[in-house]
Amino acid sequence: MTAKSAILSAAELRTELAGLRPPVLLDVRWQLGGPDQRPAYEAGHLPGAVYVDLDRELAGPPGSGGRHPLPDPEAFGEAMRRAGVPADGPVVVYDGGLGWAAARAWWLLRWTGHPNVRVLDGGLAAWTAAGGVVTTDRVTPAESDFKPTPGAVGLLDADAAALRARDGVLLDARAGERYRGEVEPIDPVGGHIPGALSAPTTENVGPDGRFLPADTLRARFEGLGASEGAAVGVYCGSGVSAAHEVLALEVAGIESDLYAGSWSEWSADPARPVATGPDPQ
Known part of the structure; x- marks a missing residue:
């Protein structure tokens, strides 16, 4: 990936979602020390987006390795397959707008070898500010073929x-x-x-x-x-x-x-x- 491909704008995402190979969307809303954000996701998310829980799916149990140690790669891979993340197809992650949680998902997917993952710049707030619609539709993706290969980035x-x-x-x-x-x-x-x-x-x-x-x-x-x-x-x-x-x-x-x-x-x-x-x- 080039530096410019690490993020994309709401307008660029809208164009890609209307294309022949739309990206898989991951909603990674998270609040440090706050409540589970799944209710916020269920109240409105980008069409087709799947909720990913940072504390449970993007981190291991807290302990001597820190408050958010890296998850077990196989457990992470299983979570990403449940979310429909393909082995090499495009993936876009977003959060409520701060960008930290989305970047965590982006980094983990890159670290485990995914070749095509980007972050929606400005998150959900940028999407709605640009006129993007949200939905409360339930999303049940088919299990995918992603297999993690840790060590792809430093x-x-x-x-x-x-x-x-x-x-x-x-x-x-x-x-x-x-x-x-x-x-x-x-x-x-x-x-x-x-x-x-x-x-x-x-x-x-x-x-x-x-x-x-x-x-x-x-x-x-x-x-x-x-x-x-x-x-x-x-x-x-x-x-x-x-x-x-x-x-x-x-x-x-x-x-x-x-x-x-x-x-x-x-x-x-x-x-x-x-x-x-x-x-x-």
């Missing part, structure tokens, strides 16, 4: 993330105050991985939740040292918003690796070092 563990912070570029996608350790509402310790740079993923989008232009994103990341050809890694609190930053980097034409365990895994081990304040070290 994945970091804690040791590799620490090394990336020293020898490459490691971006922290959380809010700046969490990076600096001023507040920590979820995990046991505030601060950041020593050497990591603060790069909140919220600064990659405009007020409407859509990604900033590719050139703007590229300039932002290059200013942090994350240029094309650099060894770049990304983490966040639990590996969800970091996937959104990986997507932003993809839009900018810059490859990066995800530290899926992220701060929730790192901070769970008291032996791992923690830096605080604005200084990366």
